Amino acid sequence: MSHRVLTGITTTGTLHLGNYVGAIRPAVAASRAPGVESFFFMADFHALIKCDEPDRLARSSRAIAATWVAAGLDTSRVTLYRQSDIPEIPELSWLLTCVTAKGQMNRAHAYKAAVDAATAAGEEPDANVTMGLFSYPVLMAADILMFNAHKVPVGKDQVQHIEMTRDIAQRFNHLFGQGREFFVLPEAVVDAEMELLPGLDGRKMSKSYDNVIPLFEGGAKALKEAVARIVTDSKLPGEPKDPEGQTLVTLYDAFATPEQRAAFRTALREGLGWGEAKQQLVALIEGQIGPMRAVYDELMAHPEKLEAILQAGAARARAIAVPFLKTLREAVGLRPYTQTAATAVAKAEKVALPVFKQYREADGKFYFKLLSADGALLLQSAAFEQGRDAGQWVARLKREGLVADAPVTREAADADIAAALAAFQDD
Ligand code: TRP
DSSP states (O other): OOEEEEEEEEOSSOOBHHHIIIIIHHHHHHTTSTTEEEEEEEEHHHHHHHOOOHHHHHHHHHHHHHHHHHTTOOTTTSEEEEGGGOTHHHHHHHHHHTTSOHHHHHTOHHHHHHHHHHHHTTSOTTTTOOHHHHHHHHHHHHHHHTTTOSEEEEOGGGHHHHHHHHHHHHHHHHHHOTTOOOSOOOEEEEOHHHHHOBOTTSSBOOGGGTOOOBSSTTHHHHHHHHHHTOOOOOOOTTSOOOOTTOHHHHHHHTTOOHHHHHHHHHHHHTTOOHHHHHHHHHHHHHHHHHHHHHHHHHHHHOHHHHHHHHHHHHHHHHHHHHHHHHHHHHHHTOOOGGGTHHHHHHHHHHHTSOEEEEEEOTTSOEEEEEEOTTSOEEEEEOOBSSHHHHHHHHHHHHHHOSOTTOSEEEOSOHHHHHHHHHHHHHO
């Protein structure tokens, strides 16, 4: 079975080298693996929560989409789309909102941080909180559950949101599934590298520290200028240098082969000057990023090409989202009036299947029996002291068929019993 990987990037800025090394590059590489179905999207609905500059949002979305494609994403295999092109996502978000506990959202880190900041500033706790910010995790759950993603690559700060997604999914499955698991419970995948790439000053590369190396913006010139600002020690050319722990070396490592890494370290130990080392770093990065930048610039100059790619991605995404949402709407009771038979049909189908009945007798003990579709007794269990044990045997028989040590007596032909038990494995 194929396995689905999904991740989104909020469209509020342009991407830097840390985003490329930590998120884009590994995602593109992983999307090439056999048996993987990838969904990557521009989280532009999420961007609205923190950005009220329409032009900036629009430009960011375009730049991030172009970056995915320029970084080598194979859009014939990967579904690349804008969140806002999939109206089923906000619709699912509402269905999920209705089963999400407010108390759980109160505990979301992002919301709590906003409350703490307001409180510290002597304001009302919710002074700066919109309903968008408060409901952020529910929208994110909808992003993930809409496509039943198994794995969600994210930064550490997002792990809580994936946990919330699992809770919400479980709640919905429980309330409306009637035995069906509509939603897969997703897992967060946190790439250690994502946390590691340092910025110019050695702290984590981040816009908020003003220490980023731009990925494509500003061309090779901006790359060179940023690298020139990397903080090093004050050793002069010719002096031996200790490469370990140097930001410059960590950045070099992120683009180098093991052989290149070793050679770079040797050269520094033998006195390579920092200026020369920086030139080597620029050459190394530019060798990989340069050709991508050409694709990026082309897509930015021809938005119609990019738009066509995104439209195709949206069509693919909606081919999944539209029928799935239809099922979910029916499950919660949003049905055309002509479909009054739906529940009855489902019930009739159920009657046509064999059933396990669990019950308690006057002796206080627990039992179960297996009845055929037309109500004939097939299996009768022994007595159990605990109801739980009876339940576990029922589950095991459903899963594995009639195992030899099952505490039951056969009340019908073996073939009939086997056929009835097989019915549980089909669904
Ligand atoms: N919240 C994520 C971030 O800021 C972006 C995002 C939105 C996302 N929806 C998602 C990531 C779904 C993974 C899956 O990084």
